[in-house]
Amino acid sequence: CAKKAKPHKDDKKDLATCRVLLAELETHQDAWPFLKPVDLKAVPGYRKVIKKPMDFSTIREKLNNSQQNNELFLCTFIIDVNLVFDNCERFNEDDSEIGRAGHNMRRFFDKRWTELLQ
Numbered sequence: 001c002a003k004k005a006k007p008h009k010d011d012k013k014d015l016a017t018c019r020v021l022l023a024e025l026e027t028h029q030d031a032w033p034f035l036k037p038v039d040l041k042a043v044p045g046y047r048k049v050i051k052k053p054m055d056f057s058t059i060r061e062k063l064n065n066s067q068q069n070n071e072l073f074l075c076t077f078i079i080d081v082n083l084v085f086d087n088c089e090r091f092n093e094d095d096s097e098i099g100r101a102g103h104n105m106r107r108f109f110d111k112r113w114t115e116l117l118q
């Protein structure tokens with residue numbers, strides 16, 4: 001995704017920008033299904049259907065452990081956030097509470113990351 005993203009000049013601030021963007025995701029009113037890992041014991045079928053679970057708290061952990069000098073962190077961040085929304089679409093009906101929350105969050109993310117990172 002580094003290639004796809006317009007090579008914008010100042011990638012020094014990208015880690016800080018990812019943290020800002022993640023904070024906006026976490027405080028969004030529709031973020032509640034995505035804040036913590038899905039409880040694999042409480043949600044029947046989730047473990048079988050979703051091969052790579054992801055959630056905002058896990059992304060925050062990964063960001064906290066990532067080094068600015070490892071330039072892959074930006075791609076990893078974008079891929080992980082999209083994984084949250086792709087998992088949600090796979091497991092939930094579009095016309096459901098969680099399904100709608102996922103679509104709303106993806107729309108919000110796409111807009112904000114374009115504004116902040118491209």
Ligand SMILES: Cn1cc(C(=O)NCCN)ccc1=O
Pocket residue numbers: 032033034038039043087088091092098
């Ligand atoms: C993202 N997602 C979340 C849940 C869930 O139950 N989250 C707990 C909310 N308190 C179930 C399915 C799913 O795809």
